[in-house]
Amino acid sequence: MNKINLNKLYYFYIVAKEGSVKSASEKLHLTQPTISSQIKELEEDLGFDVFIRKHRKLDLNRNGRFVLKKAEKLFAIADELENALPIRGKAERVKINIGAIQSLSNSFIYNFSMKLWQDDSVYIRITQGSQEELMKKMDRGEIDLILSDGNYGKSKKLKSILLGQDKIVAVGPKDLEFNKRKFPKNLEDYHYISFSNQGRLQEDVEYFFDRENIHPEKIGEVDDITLMKVITKHTQSFSILPHRAVKNQLQRGDLKLLGELKELKTGLWAIFPSLSANKLVIRKVLNDYFHRKSKK
Structure with a gap:
């Protein structure tokens, strides 16, 4: 032997x-x-x-x-x-920088990175911004992975992995008088709050409005999804968001579901360099995310 x-x-x-x-x-x-x-x-x-x-x-x-x-x-x-053994000096944590576009919910960002927050060997920095800003930071080596609503990483230098899809819904305050049978055409009878960044979601929504000849009055723009939900809750206005971003507010009754834009879906993508110093950490967090997702 x-x-x-x-x-x-x-x-x-x-x-x-x-x-x-x-x-x-x-x-x-x-x-x-x-x-x-x-x-x-x-x-x-x-x-x-x-x-x-x-x-x-x-x-x-x-x-x-x-x-x-x-x-x-x-x-x-x-x-x-x-x-x-006597307590030894801890090894320096591996730093990983994650970028997330502003239209993604905080709960999704945390759910994706959950395993990293529990890892004693990793130091995490999360930055939110527009797709353009985050891609520039990735080009400069300041971001290791981007969570996005679109597949913007179509090049030999970048990899894109689809994490999942989500439906798009219109929501308003809980006391908004709204006839769901006339949805979506009657959205133009209400004030509209949109994202100020031109991400994939906003592009798709504007295309949908043009195609359906729906012209709501836009009263403002917000680049933070949490602030958008607060403003929508306290004004007689509507906003259009991924369902998972407002799921908890709908369940609690803080917001009202006006309808689903069934023609639209938003993708959830992870984009990262093909050659990355943090390749093992990226693989680890992706494997953990898909493992937890498969058990749901």
Whole structure:
């Protein structure tokens, strides 16, 4: 029997605890083929198999259960040793800068970056601005990833990943007298508050109004989505926003749903450089986001 490699043993330990290579790969942030090959090499070093392989299912065999018990004791001792060591100076946190356009809700921005805020090895800076401003900062290397409502990253130097889609809705104050049967044409009978930045959402809304020959009176522009919701709540005006941005306000009754612009959808995109010093952190946050999304 060859000398046991502790890294390979640890991968086996995590797979056995998680119950599958897929779950272990998400926990370890490694690809499934990498973990599978490491376990195969461990079995070769041990001189026996540790799993019963049935299709894609892995079950511990008798030898595997024995190795797992020993591994549990070994890594428990390692944890005790680490906790008993004198406090060492903490390593410097990896800095990652995330840009988000102003039409995205704060809840979505937090939900996307949730894992990073819980990571002791990461320092996060979030900047909100227009698409143009954020792209310029990315060109200067000041931003690692942009959360956007459009796929603006069509170049060899940038990658764009679709995070999801959301419906577009018109909302007004809860006491607004509004005939939903005449929606959307009757929107022109009310005052309208729009985004001041020319993002994809605003472009799509203006195109929709022109196509449907709807001409509401615009009384102002706001570049902050939270402020827009507050103003809409306290004035006899309407605004057009992604549904997830106003979902909580609609549930609480702070705002009234006037209707859905069914022809319109807004995309949620992550844009980042193809070559990035923070590639591993970006991959980590994307994997975590899609993992949590798949469980909903």
